[in-house]
Amino acid sequence: MKTMLRHCLLAELLGTAVLMIFGTGAAVVNEQTQTLGHGGIAAAFGLVVLILIQSLGHVSGAHINPAVTLGFWAAGRFPGRRVLPYVAAQVVGAFIGSFLVQLIATPGSALGATLPAHGSAQAFGIExxxxxxxxxxxxxxxxxxxxxxxxxxxxxxxxVALEALVGGPLSGASMNPARSLAPAVLSGQLTAIWVYLAAPCAGVLLAVVTDRLLELKPAPPA
Known part of the structure; x- marks a missing residue:
């Protein structure tokens, strides 16, 4: 039975909020205590994604990422009429989660915002x-x-964990426009925000093209 849209949107909103709470929340906790380290933050993102897929995947697909929703639509595996509602729910969820993280953050915290380590061009390529x-x-x-x-x-x-572990020190390893937008707006860290909105969308579209090239086709008759 097809899940009703309102159930899907609630799952996406809740899932993206939880992603922010445990993912960017790990960055804020490490900022204050220095107990998690970069590896711990990467692990937190990987673990929360696993939990969200297993708990919410059967409801909404657990996209929790506007770029992923765009990618599924471009691949012909997601209805176009649901794209904007999904993205809206994800963005709202990201802001809710980031606001809750802000409640435990110290003044001046970046709230886990993603920032380029060596310039926008490199960050764009990595993302x-x-x-x-x-x-x-x-x-x-x-x-x-x-x-x-x-x-x-x-x-x-x-x-997700591997990419956060390797790419995090250079670009923040966002891969998710909503994940980057919410903490950037709430903390005022808007440096190169366009990178984290544009690069993930371009990346998923390239993945759709590559996926089609990888599709197995029956061999022509001899």
Missing amino acids: LFLSFWLMLVILRVTSSFYEQGLLVGLTISAT
């Missing part, structure tokens, strides 16, 4: 590739041929 690879993994493991329940969530969350 483009990270978003491309994440979306390609999602498309491959959620295809009917490969999908295997829990392994889907484990593979996607491992990809």
Whole structure:
């Protein structure tokens, strides 16, 4: 039975808020205590994504990312009429989560905002590739041929954690416009915000094209 749109939107709003609470919340906790480290923050993002996929995936697909929603639509696997409502729910959820994180943050905290370490051009390239690879993994493991329940969530969350671990020090490893927008606005850290809005969208569209090139086709008769 097809899930009603309001249930899907609630799941996306709640899921994106929880992503912010535990993901960017880990960055804020580490800011104050220095107990998690960069590896701990990357692990927090991976773990919360796994939990959200397993708990909300059957309701809304657990996109929790406007770029992922765009990618599924471009791949022909998501109805166009649901794209804007999904994105709106994700953005609202991100702001709610980021506001709750702000309640525990010290004055002047960046709230886990993503910022370029070595300029906008490098950050754009990194975010483009990270978003491309994440979306390609999602498309491959959620295809009917490969999908295997829990392994889907484990593979996607491992990809998020790996990309956050390696790319985080350079670009913040956002891969998610809503995840970057909310803390940037609330903290006033709007430096190069266009990178974190444009690069993930471009990356997922490139992944859709690549996924089509990778589709297995029957061999022509001899």
